[in-house]
Amino acid sequence: MSVYSGNRANGMTTSRRPRAGAPAVFPVPRQRLAIVGPDVDHPAVLTTKRLADKLGWPHLVVTDRSKLVWAITVNKPALVAVVGDADNTAHLDDIGALRNSYKGPIAVLGALSPQLTVSALVNGADSVLRSDLRDDELGARLLALVRRTAEGSESGARYLTAEGLRVDLWRKEVTLDRTPLHLSSTEYRLLVCLMESAGQTVPWNRILHRVWGWADADVNMLRIYITRLRKALGETAASSKFIKSVRGHGYMFAQPVIEAADRESDTVDGELPMMQRLAAKCTELATATDITGAASRIAESLVTEGTVDAVGLHLTDGEILRLVGHFGFTTEWEQVARELALADDRYASIQSVRRAQPVQLLRRRSHTFPGTNAAVSSDAPGTYLFVPISHAGETIGTMGVVRRSDEPFGPLTISYLQAVAALCGACLGPQWDSGRSSRAGRP
Structure with a gap:
């Protein structure tokens, strides 16, 4: 599709x-x-x-x-x-x-x-x-x-979590280390505004628009509510773990934020449902008859479960990184990404294979890999992550995923995707070995 x-x-x-x-x-x-x-x-x-x-x-x-x-x-x-x-x-x-x-x-x-x-x-x-x-x-x-509805998550998530802090966007409830925090509606909107842009400086004027709208509020009012919110979080301006002041500009939520959908409500950070998803993927891979079928099933399942918005799986084939399965990308992207030369370091996917490490590509830094930037220009902008696929101690490919928003992938999601890539390596590796042997025997 x-x-x-x-x-x-x-x-x-x-x-x-x-x-x-x-x-x-x-x-x-x-x-x-x-x-x-x-x-x-x-x-x-x-x-x-x-x-x-x-x-x-x-x-x-x-x-x-x-x-x-x-x-x-x-x-x-x-x-x-x-x-x-x-x-x-x-x-x-x-x-x-x-x-x-x-x-x-x-x-x-x-x-x-x-x-x-x-x-x-x-x-x-x-x-x-x-x-x-x-x-x-x-x-x-x-x-x-x-x-x-601006106080809800722009990405469709229900929960925002960070270092023991958890926000339920549907119920508008906040807990810290599982203890409820009794925030005012303004303090709640302020916290969500900052958490949704975690790691980025949010200018004063954007916060005022988001939190107060057309109400009569100014920077002094914002400072008062920042102080109140910090107090509720058990911190001060001098010793702040969550909310940092950026002098002359605005404020920043300093901890990584993980977004979780409603399906991950059974645990604080969603570990149990993710393990259940991994178990389901074992079954999906086991019933596939070939590499293309297995790769396509994994790609589609990651999108339909809501973890990412698009997936592409590549495996090495001699000096080429070849697309073996994808879901959620455009036809134009497929044409560009079908075959990539392993010697071409302009692509983040190639770097992931070379380094045997995940490579995250944020939209605002997309110029780091001009080849990838050109490939995704036919698709929607977003945050890209490339996770290596390994078999028998050798990196045999990469799994590229995209989240169509500015939010970076958090550590929990990255760990989950690494586990999925490991499953791909375990299940696709033997077929990849067989294919390599047959290719080596060609006249």
């Missing part, structure tokens, strides 16, 4: 470089606006696309109902706008299934009857808006929906 193709045949189109437009009523999120409709040329779809361009809001259009839930789950948009009217109600029937897999805001755009309006809201839509509203009003209403 190909994704992000940008053509109509796949029922999905994307916009990656929107025009700079007039400033929005509320800050435009980094995550895209997903427009769901019957056809890319539907008048309401075109109107919503023009509005997104005017706001400078990147967007994607999904028209294929069979791929709707998958597309929204993988892309993690800031908001889903479902286009519908009395003559086009098919996508309205999908709101219930969409709500079960997507926790962000859902807006329905169109002139609906009272019965359809009630049905959409009952099935999970957050708002029903007329698509003939003036651009500034429609844009303000859509962004207001995003703003009201």
